[in-house]
Amino acid sequence: MARVNLVSKDNDSGLSVDLKVMTEALKRLGHDVVWADFRDAGMRECDAAIFLETPSEALLSFARRTVFVPNPDCLDDDEIKLIDRFDHVWAKSQTMHRIAAELPVRHLVLTGFATPDRSRPKKRRKHTVLHMAGRSTAKNTAAVVEAWHRHGAELPPLAITADWDLSFLGLTLPQNAEHLGHVDRGEVANLLNTYAIHLLPSRAEGWGHGIVEGLLCGAQVVTTDADPMNAHVRPEFGWLLPAADEEMSGRVRCKRVDPEDVAVAVKEAAALPAKDRAARGRLGRAHALARNEAFHAAVRDAMGELLS
Structure with missing residues (x-):
């Protein structure tokens, strides 16, 4: 079991869903997962830190290994300047994979992503x-x-x-x-x-x-x-x-x-x-x-x- 910090912002929107999805995926694997706000000056030391859309140079040193999961429609020049600092970049989509392949990333993985199942089969439409x-x-x-x-x-x-x-x-x-x-x-x-x-x-x-x-x-x-x-x-x-x-x-x-x-x-x-x-x-x-x-x-x- 590894200590994993998920770094992002809980915005009561898409990123909040991302945090929950990634937490579930990591806990399925038996990892100890906590959330950290990318705006904080520090966080617990961990085996891996996964940054969802929002990288933070200040928090990189708290993790032995680091992952960046960018969204292409939000990726800016400041984030691109940091991208070679991450051990992995995980791409949710083919578009993000294509963009990241042209950047100085250390290791690129096409992971896709997941969405919570909120179906109610008995609900009348x-x-x-x-x-x-x-x-x-x-x-x-x-x-x-x-x-x-x-x-x-x-x-x-x-x-x-x-x-x-x-x-x-x-x-x-x-x-x-x-x-x-x-x-x-x-x-x-x-x-x-x-x-x-x-x-x-x-x-x-x-x-x-x-x-x-x-x-x-x-x-x-x-x-x-x-x-x-x-x-x-x-x-x-x-x-x-x-x-x-x-x-x-x-x-x-x-x-x-x-x-x-x-x-x-x-x-x-x-x-x-x-x-x-x-x-x-x-x-x-x-x-x-x-x-x-x-x-x-x-x-x-x-x-x-x-x-x-």
């Missing part, structure tokens, strides 16, 4: 659409809203969760749509299992927990045809929207989707017979579960190599 933006403005919410402005009468009802008012992006709520505002983490599982269609056309993702959560819950998931989104969702059980390049975020180029493509995909998902929806939902869930288990196997192998 509404034949409606869920767009979960949360704190992020990088979910192509403008294209989603515009699709309902143009075609709302032909589409199922839409529910939007966002911690910000739509006017922040200059948007207005269309007919046949509601804005649920901020949703507590405890209520998220209820929403995930209530809505039949999950519309998550992200502009960029480090991993995309929201997309995978939908698959694990057996929903029909519509997302962007770009990595890592299209590694989660495949045409045989979901919908991939054509993507156009926009500005850079970190080390990746954001993607834009067209409202017309959004409307077409949602109409197709809504028109599926119940039997086909169930079959596609099972395929999507199986795909997500397999990727979860592949991550646990990759962490087992990578930790063995790191600590040897």
Whole structure:
């Protein structure tokens, strides 16, 4: 058993999920795991420190071996300057692996990642659409809203969760749509299992927990045809929207989707017979579960190599 420090920030969002996922993976292997805030000046001495998205030069000396798990959409020049200080860099996605392969890393591992299973099989689904933006403005919410402005009468009802008012992006709520505002983490599982269609056309993702959560819950998931989104969702059980390049975020180029493509995909998902929806939902869930288990196997192998 090794003493492992997970270094990041508990932000009640994606990084909080990352911390929980990595903690579970390491505890499965029998390691002693504690969390440390990357802003602290010190932490307990440990056999390995794993930095999730947020490296800290001040904390490197407290660990015998170190790992950096970057997100490409947040990777900045200051973090890149530190990247050769880490014994391992673990890549969640093919995109991150490609970017890191061009940087002076000591040892690069494609681990993938995992997402908690929040499915409630007995929950009755509404034949409606869920767009979960949360704190992020990088979910192509403008294209989603515009699709309902143009075609709302032909589409199922839409529910939007966002911690910000739509006017922040200059948007207005269309007919046949509601804005649920901020949703507590405890209520998220209820929403995930209530809505039949999950519309998550992200502009960029480090991993995309929201997309995978939908698959694990057996929903029909519509997302962007770009990595890592299209590694989660495949045409045989979901919908991939054509993507156009926009500005850079970190080390990746954001993607834009067209409202017309959004409307077409949602109409197709809504028109599926119940039997086909169930079959596609099972395929999507199986795909997500397999990727979860592949991550646990990759962490087992990578930790063995790191600590040897």
